[in-house]
Amino acid sequence: MFKKELVAGSNKSKVKSSAQRAIRAKVLETYPRLEPHIDEILPKKEQLDLVKLPDRVSLYCLASTPLFWQHMDDAIMPHLQVVHKYPWAFSRIRIDRGAIRFVLSGATLMVPGLTSPGGRLPGDDEAGEEYGNDGKELEVGEVVVVDAEGKENACMIGVLKMGTKEMKEKKKGIGIENGHYLGDGLWKLDLR
Amino acid sequence: MADTATQAPTDVRPPKHVVYCGVCTLPPEYCEYGGTTKKCSDWLAATHPSLHRQLYSADAAAASLSTLSVDAQKRAEKDAQKKAAKAEANEVREAEKRASSKIIIKRVERNKRKYVTEIAGLEAFGLDLKKVAKEFGKKFATGSSVTKTASGGEEITVQGDVSDEVVDWLGEHHEEIPEDNIEQVEDKKKKSAPTV
Numbered sequence: 001m002f003k004k005e006l007v008a009g010s011n012k013s014k015v016k017s018s019a020q021r022a023i024r025a026k027v028l029e030t031y032p033r034l035e036p037h038i039d040e041i042l043p044k045k046e047q048l049d050l051v052k053l054p055d056r057v058s059l060y061c062l063a064s065t066p067l068f069w070q071h072m073d074d075a076i077m078p079h080l081q082v083v084h085k086y087p088w089a090f091s092r093i094r095i096d097r098g099a100i101r102f103v104l105s106g107a108t109l110m111v112p113g114l115t116s117p118g119g120r121l122p123g124d125d126e127a128g129e130e131y132g133n134d135g136k137e138l139e140v141g142e143v144v145v146v147d148a149e150g151k152e153n154a155c156m157i158g159v160l161k162m163g164t165k166e167m168k169e170k171k172k173g174i175g176i177e178n179g180h181y182l183g184d185g186l187w188k189l190d191l192r
Numbered sequence: 193m194a195d196t197a198t199q200a201p202t203d204v205r206p207p208k209h210v211v212y213c214g215v216c217t218l219p220p221e222y223c224e225y226g227g228t229t230k231k232c233s234d235w236l237a238a239t240h241p242s243l244h245r246q247l248y249s250a251d252a253a254a255a256s257l258s259t260l261s262v263d264a265q266k267r268a269e270k271d272a273q274k275k276a277a278k279a280e281a282n283e284v285r286e287a288e289k290r291a292s293s294k295i296i297i298k299r300v301e302r303n304k305r306k307y308v309t310e311i312a313g314l315e316a317f318g319l320d321l322k323k324v325a326k327e328f329g330k331k332f333a334t335g336s337s338v339t340k341t342a343s344g345g346e347e348i349t350v351q352g353d354v355s356d357e358v359v360d361w362l363g364e365h366h367e368e369i370p371e372d373n374i375e376q377v378e379d380k381k382k383k384s385a386p387t388v
Contacts, residue, residue, distance in 0.1 A: 085207035
């Protein structure tokens with residue numbers, strides 16, 4: 001979604017505290033495992049800023065640190081910087097090494113990147129604790145963080161277009177579209 | 193309540209501290225996909241030598257390549273080379289542009305002995321025109337705006353004759369612009385096309 005470079009600039013507006021509370025609640029609802037850290041990420045006292053981006057995207061940030069973004073009324077998603085700080089709080093899947101360069105240049109994430117050796121989906125035998133998600137499959141529409149084989153930090157975050165169970169059965173098709181990836185326009189955005 | 197209490201301790205860890213590369217702003221492990229790998233590697237060796245050894249040691253490279261098939265490896269290498277070459281060509285082009293482009297500061301007569309200062313050529317140096325225009329307005333307590341020139345470029349128009357002060361300001365705030373690149377011109381006509 002952020003393939004083009006973005007310029008933020010002057011349209012930073014304050015968020016009303018009622019709206020701030022609403023955002024906090026929404027974030028906790030979508031990412032329950034963030035709860036112990038929510039005060040560090042979204043302190044109650046601090047003034048949250050709203051930056052409007054092209055394509056009806058709103059970005060909520062704290063001074064010059066981006067926090068969460070939202071396209072229209074879709075799910076609210078964390079900026080990758082937040083994901084890097086608290087990786088254990090999100091559902092994760094993993095792509096294999098060959099897919100990394102495509103993801104980092106903004107391509108749509110396709111299922112073979114997740115089902116080929118090197119990829120990890122929840123419910124797999126090799127998934128282990130990190131990707132196992134307690135054995136539960138992820139559904140369509142869930143926000144999921146994409147890790148890369150051999151790397152510590154996440155490379156992308158987006159909404160699942162296909163449930164993980166379907167992915168394992170079909171092994172073809174679109175996995176995640178329109179996400180936020182490392183090095184995209186949103187990542188490079190300078191908020192000062 | 194007892195269940196959540198036993199689950200919580202495992203999840204309350206301090207935030208993970210991530211180092212981001214000073215060259216490409218990505219975590220250092222992703223630098224190889226950026227097209228500036230050599231510079232990234234140098235930066236990392238200078239600032240975080242332990243990380244550098246971890247990521248760029250011979251075994252790390254071997255391990256990363258072994259999981260790809262031979263074809264994929266070759267393609268990955270070619271792509272990496274192409275990207276690096278492109279990035280280099282871009283940089284050379286930018287450096288040339290900077291060396292040759294000039295900033296032209298013109299003093300144009302408005303009416304009744306009043307002047308307007310026009311500053312063209314700042315984009316070549318990567319300055320955000322809107323921000324700079326605002327600063328000028330604040331600094332000189334006068335009106336300032338960004339306008340388009342006939343040739344398609346953009347220039348900053350400041351009311352009043354501030355040409356000398358602009359030169360000083362540029363020297364102070366943006367020392368990377370060499371003084372020879374700044375030209376002051378006097379214009380008798382109204383809004384003529386800038387000459388380079």
